[in-house]
Amino acid sequence: xxxxxxxxxxxxxxxxxxxxxxxxxxxxxxxxxxxxxxxxxxxxxxxxxxxxxxxxxxxxxxxxxxxxxxxxxxxxxxxxxxxxxxxxxxxxxxxxxxxxxxxxxxxxxxxxxxxxxxxxxxxxxxxxxxxxxxxxxxxxxxxxxxxxxxxxxxxxxxxxxxxxxxxxxxxxxxxxxxxxxxxxxxxxxxxxxxxxxxxxxxxxxxxxxxxxxxxxxxxxxxxxxxxxxxxxxxxxxxxxxxxxxxxxxxxxxxxxxxxxxxxxxxxxxxxxxxxxxxxxxxxxxxxxxxxxxxxxxxxxxxxxxxxxxxxxxxxxxxxxxxxxxxxxxxxxxxxxxxxxxxxxxxxxxxxxxxxxxxxxxx
Amino acid sequence: xxxxxxxxxxxxxxxxxxxxxxxxxxxxxxxxxxxxxxxxxxxxxxxxxxxxxxxxxxxxxxxxxxxxxxxxxxxxxxxxxxxxxxxxxxxxxxxxxxxxxxxxxxxxxxxxxxxxxxxxxxxxxxxxxxxxxxxxxxxxxxxxxxxxxxxxxxxxxxxxxxxxxxxxxxxxxxxxxxxxxxxxxxxxxxxxxxxxxxxxxxxxxxxxxxxxxxxxxxxxxxxxxxxxxxxxxxxxxxxxxxxxxxxxxxxxxxxxxxxxxxxxxxxxxxxxxxxxxxxxxxxxxxxxxxxxxxxxxxxxxxxxxxxxxxxxxxxxxxxxxxxxxxxxxxxxxxxxxxxxxxxxxxxxxxxxxxxxxxxxxxxxxxxxxxxxxxxxxxxxxxxxxxxxxxxxxxxxxxxxxxxxxxxxxxxxxxxxxxxxxxxxxxxxxxxxxxxxxxxxxxxxxxxxxxxxxxxxxxxxxxxxxxxxxxxxxxxxxxxxxxxxxxxxxxxxxxxxxxxxxxxxxxxxxxxxxxxxxxxx
Numbered sequence: 001x002x003x004x005x006x007x008x009x010x011x012x013x014x015x016x017x018x019x020x021x022x023x024x025x026x027x028x029x030x031x032x033x034x035x036x037x038x039x040x041x042x043x044x045x046x047x048x049x050x051x052x053x054x055x056x057x058x059x060x061x062x063x064x065x066x067x068x069x070x071x072x073x074x075x076x077x078x079x080x081x082x083x084x085x086x087x088x089x090x091x092x093x094x095x096x097x098x099x100x101x102x103x104x105x106x107x108x109x110x111x112x113x114x115x116x117x118x119x120x121x122x123x124x125x126x127x128x129x130x131x132x133x134x135x136x137x138x139x140x141x142x143x144x145x146x147x148x149x150x151x152x153x154x155x156x157x158x159x160x161x162x163x164x165x166x167x168x169x170x171x172x173x174x175x176x177x178x179x180x181x182x183x184x185x186x187x188x189x190x191x192x193x194x195x196x197x198x199x200x201x202x203x204x205x206x207x208x209x210x211x212x213x214x215x216x217x218x219x220x221x222x223x224x225x226x227x228x229x230x231x232x233x234x235x236x237x238x239x240x241x242x243x244x245x246x247x248x249x250x251x252x253x254x255x256x257x258x259x260x261x262x263x264x265x266x267x268x269x270x271x272x273x274x275x276x277x278x279x280x281x282x283x284x285x286x287x288x289x290x291x292x293x294x295x296x297x298x299x300x301x302x303x304x305x306x307x308x309x310x311x312x313x314x315x316x317x318x319x320x321x322x323x324x325x326x327x328x329x330x331x332x333x334x335x336x337x338x339x340x341x342x343x344x345x346x347x348x349x350x351x352x353x354x355x356x357x358x359x360x361x362x
Numbered sequence: 363x364x365x366x367x368x369x370x371x372x373x374x375x376x377x378x379x380x381x382x383x384x385x386x387x388x389x390x391x392x393x394x395x396x397x398x399x400x401x402x403x404x405x406x407x408x409x410x411x412x413x414x415x416x417x418x419x420x421x422x423x424x425x426x427x428x429x430x431x432x433x434x435x436x437x438x439x440x441x442x443x444x445x446x447x448x449x450x451x452x453x454x455x456x457x458x459x460x461x462x463x464x465x466x467x468x469x470x471x472x473x474x475x476x477x478x479x480x481x482x483x484x485x486x487x488x489x490x491x492x493x494x495x496x497x498x499x500x501x502x503x504x505x506x507x508x509x510x511x512x513x514x515x516x517x518x519x520x521x522x523x524x525x526x527x528x529x530x531x532x533x534x535x536x537x538x539x540x541x542x543x544x545x546x547x548x549x550x551x552x553x554x555x556x557x558x559x560x561x562x563x564x565x566x567x568x569x570x571x572x573x574x575x576x577x578x579x580x581x582x583x584x585x586x587x588x589x590x591x592x593x594x595x596x597x598x599x600x601x602x603x604x605x606x607x608x609x610x611x612x613x614x615x616x617x618x619x620x621x622x623x624x625x626x627x628x629x630x631x632x633x634x635x636x637x638x639x640x641x642x643x644x645x646x647x648x649x650x651x652x653x654x655x656x657x658x659x660x661x662x663x664x665x666x667x668x669x670x671x672x673x674x675x676x677x678x679x680x681x682x683x684x685x686x687x688x689x690x691x692x693x694x695x696x697x698x699x700x701x702x703x704x705x706x707x708x709x710x711x712x713x714x715x716x717x718x719x720x721x722x723x724x725x726x727x728x729x730x731x732x733x734x735x736x737x738x739x740x741x742x743x744x745x746x747x748x749x750x751x752x753x754x755x756x757x758x759x760x761x762x763x764x765x766x767x768x769x770x771x772x773x774x775x776x777x778x779x780x781x782x783x784x785x786x787x788x789x790x791x792x793x794x795x796x797x798x799x800x801x802x803x804x805x806x807x808x809x810x811x812x813x814x815x816x817x818x819x820x821x822x823x824x825x826x827x828x829x830x831x832x833x834x835x836x837x838x839x840x841x842x843x844x845x846x847x848x849x850x851x852x853x854x855x856x857x858x859x860x861x862x863x864x865x866x867x868x869x870x871x872x873x874x875x876x877x878x879x880x881x882x
Contacts (some may be wrong), residue, residue, distance in 0.1 A: 037801055039801045039802055041802050041803075067803075069801065069803075070800050103801045196417055198377065198381060199381060199417050200417065200421075201377055202375060202377035202378050202381055203417070203420055203421040204421050205375045205376075205377050205378075206375050206386070206388060206389050206420050206421065206422070207389060207421060207422055207493070208493075209493075211374070211375050214376075239377075242376040242377050242379060243376055244376070255484075289638075293866075306457065306458070309421055313420070314491060315492065316493055318421050318422055320414075320421060320461045320462075320464075320465075321457060321458055321461045322414070322417040322421075323415060323416065323417045343380070344380065345380045346383070348380070
């Protein structure tokens with residue numbers, strides 16, 4: 001069985017190399033293929049403690065490197081394994097650029113087990129491409145491995161909070177990281193899942209009638225898939241951040257689970273906000289603003305590549321499609337990488353989001 | 363949530379803040395004059411469609427095609443769809459197209475027919491009513507230049523050119539913006555009688571290209587270049603626009619009236635030159651950037667006698683030869699070209715910019731048809747270092763540093779430097795560091811028209827030419843045209859074999875200063 005796993009690793013991860021000769025073996029790899037171009041704009045590290053994830057991540061890298069030239073560093077960790085070991089593999093993902101040139105990105109995969117996991121920082125980060133930013137994609141729950149010694153090296157920290165069993169505790173940790181490392185850019189896949197919805201919603205509120213109706217909103221309805229409560233609450237937090245409306249926890253509808261809220265506009269009117277779960281919905285299936293004479297709605301059917309933008313204000317109607325975010329993690333990471341740069345919006349949204357998540361009740 | 367912008371009252375949209383790092387395009391009705399033309403079918407509508415695919419087109423944008431031929435909305439949409447399927451950079455999606463096409467309408471009218479504009483005004487009012495109030499309007503004049511005046515005057519007469527009730531009315535004017543200084547000034551007068559200068563967008567699609575936009579980023583976001591960006595360190599600058607096509611597709615008729623100098627140098631290449639040579643702007647506002655660009659154009663030394671033109675400018679036509687392995691005819695044998703034509707298909711010139719920064723640095727600009735390959739690029743040739751250490755070597759130091767900005771195709775940046783060849787002896791060779799956009803950023807760049815259309819909807823004129831820029835460029839060009847076509851002793855027309863890199867006279871132009879054209 002063990003041999004079969006090793007064969008699988010070799011097939012997916014390339015040539016196994018001694019840990020002290022990774023750089024030398026990479027040089028040999030390029031010397032053997034003079035026709036290819038080695039490209040890299042970032043170091044992209046992918047970390048997982050799930051068994052076998054390193055193989056799946058190597059396949060994701062084949063996709064990601066088509067659009068984002070990087071040095072990929074895959075990290076597989078098994079803290080429970082009694083054996084202490086570090087193994088490494090190297091390969092390159094090559095793609096034809098515009099049908100002409102073969103452009104390749106290096107990949108180094110590390111599997112660390114047992115006590116060797118403590119050597120993660122020194123082992124892995126000795127192999128970064130110098131001067132290029134480090135994007136660190138953490139898959140799964142945050143673990144004791146995630147310490148200041150690790151995140152102090154990271155430029156952009158990618159994670160998916162939809163997988164977290166204890167989101168409040170984990171977000172508290174992220175909040176601390178954002179305080180400690182001001183230059184670190186957090187990127188939550190749940191936040192990216194709402195990116196096109198936010199664009200589409202902003203587009204609808206460009207309309208003068210929609211813009212005028214915003215202050216008269218009486219109800220906001222968000223429909224999410226049960227696995228994506230974080231995405232729904234972050235979207236609502238963004239609405240609160242941008243409108244300046246506040247949560248009024250004194251009114252009865254507000255529940256401890258935080259799925260429905262009483263809000264108050266600048267003028268003191270009440271707005272009911274509901275985040276509903278629907279197992280048949282895509283991660284975010286709907287956001288709808290209603291008032292007496294206008295409804296602004298962005299919706300999406302499960303599996304559809306489009307968002308449906310609708311404005312219904314009596315005689316004045318808008319009804320059109322715009323692109324939706326893809327749902328899988330690799331596409332979300334690619335979407336994030338495409339936008340690059342620094343964005344303070346997530347940091348600004350975080351306090352409001354933590355309040356909705358129940359952080360103020362502690 | 364109410365604000366003022368450009369003197370206009372508007373409802374603030376709080377959701378736009380921090381969402382996308384660019385000015386916010388506003389929903390409007392785009393009226394395209396020349397709606398049945400090639401530019402509309404191949405560039406403008408595909409650009410708007412791709413913006414919709416990307417989700418960048420504001421909700422509620424309507425498109426009205428204005429042209430002379432009789433067509434129904436359905437026929438017009440079908441024609442656009444056929445072309446879009448062939449040329450759209452992100453492919454063609456039937457579902458998205460159907461949504462997009464619902465907002466595309468056709469308006470039949472002659473350009474000189476006042477009633478046609480009144481009917482257009484009625485149609486726009488109807489769209490605004492459906493929208494629930496007044497709407498913004500963007501008029502795109504993509505018709506033949508002969509109709510520019512008519513379109514503008516009639517827009518004014520129909521009351522369509524004024525900002526009303528908190529809504530703007532803007533105009534985009536396609537090139538050619540005049541054929542010389544007097545016609546450009548006339549057109550500017552007509553435009554400014556009709557639209558405010560701040561609502562006028564003179565389009566130069568070269569400025570919408572990623573690499574053209576990157577010139578400012580390269581210069582001002584990297585600390586290593588700007589300190590060297592002056593006559594102390596730079597020996598010469600070359601701007602090349604080479605095309606490996608001739609007068610295919612009936613282009614000879616237009617081209618033989620225009621020529622390389624007016625068709626490409628007056629607008630695209632002088633715009634690139636001004637971006638390369640300008641001082642750092644105080645900010646990135648439209649006028650902040652354009653103020654600096656126009657100073658460059660104003661500082662160009664004028665070649666205002668036939669003698670100066672003969673010394674500093676070379677014009678030429680290609681004769682029959684081979685391009686890409688295929689036999690091609692000479693310029694004068696091309697379709698729709700006068701057999702005795704004195705229009706240049708190739709031009710190279712030396713430009714001197716009389717400023718402190720550029721004193722004594724020649725800018726060599728060349729543009730030609732039927733050259734060996736298609737390439738547009740800017741190369742910055744740095745002065746050679748003192749060779750006290752290496753001049754004893756056989757061959758000395760092989761050339762100075764060259765920084766190249768490739769505009770198209772294969773957009774990118776390269777830097778040539780000198781390196782030691784490995785071995786026991788000290789031998790030097792030039793090596794090249796090369797950055798390719800396509801290799802590093804797998805995702806394709808948007809078409810220039812996409813960016814420019816969004817900018818005009820957002821009221822950002824940074825990438826559009828201002829009145830004084832256009833006129834300063836024409837002033838420089840007119841002296842040369844005058845020497846060629848109206849002086850008693852016009853400089854000669856040179857010849858070169860199609861498929862070669864231009865006439866010997868162009869090489870001599872650089873040789874006078876000890877320079878050579880960069881090998882592309």
